[in-house]
Amino acid sequence: MEKKNDFVVRFAGEGGQGFLTAAVGFATANNQAGYHTQTFATFPSQIMGGPTWMQARISTSPVLSRGDDLDVLVTFNRENYDLHKDEVKDGGVIIYDSEAFQLEDDSKSLGVPFDRLGKSTGNPRAANMVVMGTLAGLVDMPQETLQEFNRKRFSRYGDKVVQANGKALDLGREAAKASGFRLGQLNDPVRPEYDQIMLNGNDAICLGAAAVGVEFFIGYPISPATTILVWMENNLVGSGKFAYQASSEIESITSAIGAGYAGKKAMTATAGPGFSLMSEGIGLAWMAEIPVVIAAVQRGGPATGLPTKTEQSDLLMALNPAHGDVRLPVIAPGTVEECFYAAVQAFNWAERYQGPVILLSEHALSERQQNIRKPDLSSLTVENRRVYTGGNGYQRYDGFELSPMPIPGTPGSYVANASEHDGMGDTTHLPQRHIQMTERRFSKLKLLEDGVYESDGTDSAVALMPWGGSKGPAFDAYRQLAQSGVDIGWYYTMYLNPLPPALLEELRAKELVLVPELNYLGQFSSVLRSLGVRAESITQYTGLPFKVGDLVRIVSERIGVRKGEGVAV
């Protein structure tokens, strides 16, 4: 049997069944063995019940997308079997608990009494380990890989648990062997030379913020941003640090701004509904020129929408979150690793231009566990605002460009003013002042044109340019298209505003820029068109990320249509 480089398993059941830990555990074990892994989860917003699934992808090379089709489906009830069975590949296997329900023979299904076998080991929670053992058996994974994971993860619960789990792993493996099902052995992992960590996107944002020196965090619980608040409350403690659950998002943003004004590196995190409530506050930070970072982790839909699904429909709001002439700096990471660096750069930008920066993430990134290269903390650039150090009587807002910022407690008192103001920050309505201050605020964006971007196949007249979390599936699609001889290029940046100027210049020269994005309006392509780029969106609004196969098909179709129209591609 041919060896495999890639393996996708999905666990589907009801919320609260605890099998999510099996998916993460299986990924972690393989990661420890040197494979690259990524998990993807989707669930309803209630704690218990309702259909839920989580999948893990294991690969010998870095994983960019969740995996379109399944090698194995693990299902815990009939309903989920029916829902997911069609996504199992030819030659794939469906594992189910043969004592929970019965399936007629479909030549794919492998019944294993996980629950009974698990309990027989003496650990009533060992069913997950039985499943993992069966999975290992199907792909001929060395049993030691899982046993080592078992020892590492469970030794703190005592030897008894480790022993029971070990037995459960063996029972599961034996069941796979006895069944005769085999999927082909996974190739040996190519262990990266660098150190790795495994975490989800929200944790990566938090680590990045900590690395760049966040001192003040305030937020209000909301999916999928809550885990940022919880992380900060656990870790941002000690002298000079403040992490706190506010009574609303209005309180969060205005307090964060108060702290930024008082000289702190301040941050808040929220999602759609809370982001809407922050609107007026974000305008205040822009107007009064106060550094603050707002992490907006997108969920689906307007209003309360789809709290636990993924979408990229808050881009236009991120760019223009408040009334009046504003255009916010926006950094939108596309991978877990980028979440870390996006947080670092969001703070650096906020400090550098003295204003609010939007860190635009999304549900799919927040929930995804992925192995990434361990960040080299010693090589990070950490920027701090220019601070005013003179005496009193300073004109803080003088001139058309950035100026040093006084910090309360030291000389240089001024009024940070949300109304249009003069040099001291006193309110004024004079036309020439409004002209000066408006131009001053926009001129500062020029300081942020140091974003980097990726490109490939730059000679092509057509380019694929996703943003945010659509990067992974789009890059997989790009590779497939390029390999099959399609003439197409690749561009990507997480710096959505301001866009790196050289990137914009390259994009403007293209006949067509295709933008895969998870929204109805085609938000990023409309922004690109307004900047003079011939851009067109590939949209999807299902609450789920793109599948690679869908993108390959749609891009091919679009290019075909263009060819039919006589456009040179």
Add this chain to the structure above:
Amino acid sequence: MTDKNPEYDFKWCPGCGDFGVRRALEQAVERRMVETEIPIENTVVVAGIGCSGNMVHLLEGPQPYGFHGLHGRTLPVSMGVKMGNPDLNVVVVAGDGDFLSIGMEHIAPQAQRNLNVACVIMDNAVYGLTKGQSSPTAEYGMVTSSTPYGKPEDGLNALRMYLTSGVSFVASAISSKIKDLSGLIYEAMEHPGFAVVHVQSPCTTYHNTYEQLKGNARKGIAPLAWDIPDDHDPEDLGAAFEIANSGGVPLGVLLRDEGRAPFEARIEEMARSAKSKTLEQMVESYAV
């Protein structure tokens, strides 16, 4: 803004109560400078939006830092400033519309935290800046531009609301008694916790109440304002409620509860029991 600023075009109407409040605040801030020898730049005045909030631009003498933000959001801004740097002396100035209508949602949470800021609330029972609409403290039946047939709601008893919410220092004053007011503002700044000085500050243009507050014997108008008796114990919450329920405008300190830790001390206390990690440890906790 110490000198006359030709670009700044806002003026209070002649006789506006806010003039007196300004003078009282200036005196309290200057007294603090003298008595503590802490320089003026240690004080931050966080202002609401309204005629009253303009005080932050109109202060004369030594210039503190100012923050003139959004309508109704003085309290959360002041929380960020104070918790960002607990060494600062933070004073909130706002109108009754700003503080008690759009900003009402922020009062109880700050009272529970015992946020260590002093609030000076200028109550004129109307929205001055937007030209005389009714406010939460306007009485039932009061005719204003937005209540042409009389205000349909009851007037809010702000003092009772502060006590109910858990504000730990509550004082009541009128803008014309500058020396008394300045003493109360000073006490509020020194109070270790959330302090509100609620000031009757008449709007001469839309709702002139000077005569009602002070009374006019000739016209047979009894004064609304009355002094809180010397034997009132400000540590007695029940007695404070009795004063708040007595009607009129009591003058003096209703409640002074110094037994509750201010917010910054609470955070410090909790941090003491926390295991703080180094950045390297945080990264290492995700090692595979």
